[in-house]
Amino acid sequence: MAHRVHDHQRSLPVAQATVLSLPPSTQANELRQSWTMLDSLLCGAFAGAVAKTVIAPLDRTKIIFQVSSNRFSAKEALRLLYCSYVKDGVLSLWRGNSATMVRVIPYAAIQFCSHEQYKRLLGGYYGFQGKSLPPLPRLLAGSLAGTTAAMLTYPLDLVRARMAVTARETYSNIMHVFARISQDEGVRTLYRGFTPTILGVIPYAGITFFTYETLKKLHMERTKRPQPYPYERLAFGACAGMLGQSASYPLDVVRRRMQAAGVTGSSYNTILGTMREIVTHEGVVRGLYKGLSMNWVKGPIAVGVSFTTFDLTHSLLHKLHQTGHYTH
Numbered sequence: 426m427a428h429r430v431h432d433h434q435r436s437l438p439v440a441q442a443t444v445l446s447l448p449p450s451t452q453a454n455e456l457r458q459s460w461t462m463l464d465s466l467l468c469g470a471f472a473g474a475v476a477k478t479v480i481a482p483l484d485r486t487k488i489i490f491q492v493s494s495n496r497f498s499a500k501e502a503l504r505l506l507y508c509s510y511v512k513d514g515v516l517s518l519w520r521g522n523s524a525t526m527v528r529v530i531p532y533a534a535i536q537f538c539s540h541e542q543y544k545r546l547l548g549g550y551y552g553f554q555g556k557s558l559p560p561l562p563r564l565l566a567g568s569l570a571g572t573t574a575a576m577l578t579y580p581l582d583l584v585r586a587r588m589a590v591t592a593r594e595t596y597s598n599i600m601h602v603f604a605r606i607s608q609d610e611g612v613r614t615l616y617r618g619f620t621p622t623i624l625g626v627i628p629y630a631g632i633t634f635f636t637y638e639t640l641k642k643l644h645m646e647r648t649k650r651p652q653p654y655p656y657e658r659l660a661f662g663a664c665a666g667m668l669g670q671s672a673s674y675p676l677d678v679v680r681r682r683m684q685a686a687g688v689t690g691s692s693y694n695t696i697l698g699t700m701r702e703i704v705t706h707e708g709v710v711r712g713l714y715k716g717l718s719m720n721w722v723k724g725p726i727a728v729g730v731s732f733t734t735f736d737l738t739h740s741l742l743h744k745l746h747q748t749g750h751y752t753h
Contacts, residue, residue, distance in 0.1 A: 465538035468738040473533020476731035477525050482506060482518035483723040484525070487716040488589045491678050492685040494707060497715045513593075521588035524599050528581030532574045537735055540570035540634060557642045564635040571630020575622055580615040582622070586684040618683035621696050625676030633669035637661050637732050652740070658733040666728025670720050675713040678703065 477484070486505055490497045509517045543566040544558060551562055558566065575582075584602045596602045606614050640661040644653050653661065670677075679699045686693045693699040703712040 461541070462538055464739060464742045465541045466534040468735050468742065469537030470530045470534035471738055472537065472731045472734035473529040474526055475734050476533075476727045477529045478519075478522065479730055480723040480727045481522045481525065483719060484727075485518065485521055485589045487719050487723065488586055488681055490716045490719075491681040492586075492590050496707075496711060497719075499718065502716075502719055520593070521585055524581070524585040524588045524602070527599055528578055528585050531581070532578045533731065535577055536570050536574035536630070539573045540566055543569045557638070560635070560639070563638050564631045567634025567638075568627045568631035570634065571626040572623060574630075575626045579619050579622060583615055583618065583684045586681055590685050617686065618680035621676045621680040621683065621699075624696075625673040625680065629669045629673035631669075632672050633665045633728060636665035636668050637728075640664065652736075655733055655737065658736055659729040662729030662732035663725030665732070666725040667721055669728070670724040671717070674717050674720065675700070678713055678715060 486502050489505065490502070495501070506518065509520075513520075544563075547562040547566055548558055551559065557563075580603075584599055584606075587602050587606070588596055588599070596605065603615070641653060641658075644657065644661070645651060676696075679693075679696055682699050682703065683693045683696075693702070700713065706712070707715070
């Protein structure tokens with residue numbers, strides 16, 4: 426009897442050691458996943474801020490034409506930029522950029538982070554964990570990421586559009602926009618244009634992420650290099666941005682008209698009604714595709730800079746983790 430008790434006591438530390446060795450491994454995996462998510466959030470926020478600041482003057486000009494019935498041309502766009510500069514100074518070209526940053530930083534952070542998570546979840550579901558996803562899940566991951574980000578940050582997008590198309594005297598700051606809209610037009614106005622935004626972001630984000638990921642995959646297969654050079658990333662992002670924005674551009678015009686209806690005096694309440702009015706008064710190409718040529722300039726630049734900045738900063742943080750120079 427004593428011998429059996431002695432054997433039991435001698436085996437107890439071994440069992441305890443086995444049990445106690447599990448939590449550190451689990452904790453390490455959880456910590457690694459939390460690092461990855463936080464890295465994606467930080468890198469996405471930085472990438473979005475850099476990209477939008479670079480093309481802010483062109484973005485503001487495009488929005489002004491989208492919400493008006495004036496005919497778009499490169500000459501008129503340049504004239505608008507010049508008149509804004511002469512009248513209000515160079516900083517006027519970035520009017521509304523503070524609202525853009527308030528919106529784009531969480532938007533880009535959520536979009537890039539959720540894209541990484543959707544890729545991981547879909548990869549596990551389809552049996553491609555750690556590998557490149559097949560085409561359909563690759564498209565789905567991008568669409569889900571864009572939809573998630575748009576749903577969580579939409580009111581900020583409306584505020585940014587309002588600030589871009591109004592004079593400084595109309596809205597003094599971001600909180601003033603929220604207060605005025607809620608007081609004068611109702612809280613529901615903050616979600617005006619939400620449906621065309623979601624309908625537009627599904628093909629836009631899906632095609633953009635799909636194209637970029639596909640070009641990187643093809644590049645790796647042909648060159649045998651695991652990572653493209655920065656200028657190659659810019660080119661891949663530019664192609665992705667051009668295809669994505671061309672596919673969803675009419676819905677982008679519709680959502681801008683609906684967002685700015687409160688300050689332009691128009692009554693755009695439904696998607697089909699807005700499209701019908703635009704086509705009736707301005708035509709299909711000059712109405713629904715107004716400013717697309719400018720988007721072909723600014724869109725590829727923005728997407729290329731965004732994807733490249735995200736990839737490079739994400740790789741940098743990964744290397745710092747490996748060398749132990751950076752911990753959260």
